[in-house]
Amino acid sequence: MMLDEQQLQKLLRLKRFEQPPPGYFDRALNEFHRRQREELLRRSAIQIWFERFASGVWSFRVPTYAYGAAFAAFVAAATIIGSGAWAPFTQTVETASELPGVASTPGVREVAGNKLALSGNLDWSKFYHSPASPRVVPTLRPSRTALPRYVLDGRPVSYEASFSF
Amino acid sequence: MDDQNLPDDETLVRQTQDGDTRAFDLLWQKYSPRIYALIYNMTANHDDANDLLLEIFAKAYRSINGFRGKSSFYTWIHAIAVNMTINFVKKRGRRFQMSLDDLDANVQNDKEFIDLTAPNTPIREVDLAELQQRLNEAMMKLSVEHRAVVTMFDIQGMPHAEIAKILGIPEATVRSRLFYAHRQLQNYLEEFRKK
Numbered sequence: 132m133m134l135d136e137q138q139l140q141k142l143l144r145l146k147r148f149e150q151p152p153p154g155y156f157d158r159a160l161n162e163f164h165r166r167q168r169e170e171l172l173r174r175s176a177i178q179i180w181f182e183r184f185a186s187g188v189w190s191f192r193v194p195t196y197a198y199g200a201a202f203a204a205f206v207a208a209a210t211i212i213g214s215g216a217w218a219p220f221t222q223t224v225e226t227a228s229e230l231p232g233v234a235s236t237p238g239v240r241e242v243a244g245n246k247l248a249l250s251g252n253l254d255w256s257k258f259y260h261s262p263a264s265p266r267v268v269p270t271l272r273p274s275r276t277a278l279p280r281y282v283l284d285g286r287p288v289s290y291e292a293s294f295s296f
Numbered sequence: 297m298d299d300q301n302l303p304d305d306e307t308l309v310r311q312t313q314d315g316d317t318r319a320f321d322l323l324w325q326k327y328s329p330r331i332y333a334l335i336y337n338m339t340a341n342h343d344d345a346n347d348l349l350l351e352i353f354a355k356a357y358r359s360i361n362g363f364r365g366k367s368s369f370y371t372w373i374h375a376i377a378v379n380m381t382i383n384f385v386k387k388r389g390r391r392f393q394m395s396l397d398d399l400d401a402n403v404q405n406d407k408e409f410i411d412l413t414a415p416n417t418p419i420r421e422v423d424l425a426e427l428q429q430r431l432n433e434a435m436m437k438l439s440v441e442h443r444a445v446v447t448m449f450d451i452q453g454m455p456h457a458e459i460a461k462i463l464g465i466p467e468a469t470v471r472s473r474l475f476y477a478h479r480q481l482q483n484y485l486e487e488f489r490k491k
Contacts, residue, residue: 134482134485134486136478139450139478139481139482139485140450141408141411142427142431142485143431143446143450143451143481144408144450144451145406145408145427145428145431146337146428146431146432146435146451147333147451148399148400148402148406149336149337149396149397149398149399149400149428150397150398150399150400151332151336151342151397152397152398156324156325156328156329156332159328159332159346159349159350160321160324160325160328162350163324163350163353163354166350166354167354167357170354182358183358183361
């Protein structure tokens with residue numbers, strides 16, 4: 132027959148009689164104070180501040196209403212941008228005269244709104260050399276990747292390496 | 297100051313958060329014996345329990361500004377104590393020696409002790425030192441998680457719900473850990489039975 136549940140619990144409760152020496156907790160409190168003072172002297176103010184900040188962040192809980200507010204803000208922003216009422220990243224050329232090399236050119240005329248039609252005698256060299264206008268007229272160069280990799284007898288064979296010999 | 301005359305925990309925590317270190321001393325006075333007993337019964341070593349007690353209260357003092365009162369201070373500091381002790385015991389591994397506190401002489405007059413060692417019980421007569429040694433050896437054979445539950449429930453008399461809150465586990469898990477730990481302890485303490 133084993134110890135029954137009740138006898139076991141009575142035995143375990145006897146462990147309450149294991150006590151530290153008398154006066155232990157007062158001495159331990161003095162030791163706690165001593166360590167606290169030592170720690171304050173050892174650590175810099177930045178370390179203490181960081182520890183308190185980290186402890187505050189760790190215990191921070193996002194309030195429930197913040198999720199609703201964030202969703203509402205997202206819906207409002209999506210509605211405004213989606214309806215076209217506000218377009219934050221659109222750049223338009225207001226007048227043709229702002230472009231270098233165009234102002235004095237008779238070949239430029241405004242057709243409708245922001246669209247420009249270029250015709251005739253533009254001085255293209257001004258577009259290529261001006262650092263302020265790289266997007267207006269993109270420079271087209273042959274791409275290296277467009278070149279065939281294998282050329283036999285002056286004729287391109289393949290754009291991809293072949294491993295089936 | 298007697299523990300019953302101390303201000304409530306909420307007031308003491310608020311005063312500590314406002315920088316009153318004496319308020320934290322009162323929290324120490326109120327909780328250090330319970331926390332010490334918890335650690336001691338999980339480590340079976342007075343020196344380890346002493347070091348951990350100081351570390352636990354130092355951590356509580358550093359973190360008290362983050363305490364928002366969603367749980368009681370009692371639950372909060374017990375949770376810190378259990379987690380730090382479990383980590384300590386896991387790091388310590390098997391390399392330790394028991395260093396037990398003295399048994400209070402009043403145990404001889406304790407009704408439960410007298411009942412347990414009475415002639416008509418199945419428990420054989422043992423001397424106190426042997427009883428203490430065997431009990432602690434049996435406890436140390438349990439995993440530290442099971443030991444924590446046995447300490448809080450059987451030795452400290454906490455209800456299941458409080459233990460579940462402290463450990464952050466469901467009450468059903470607390471019950472199953474207790475069941476398993478009791479079975480193990482019954483086997484380990486078999487030798488106490490009268491032959």
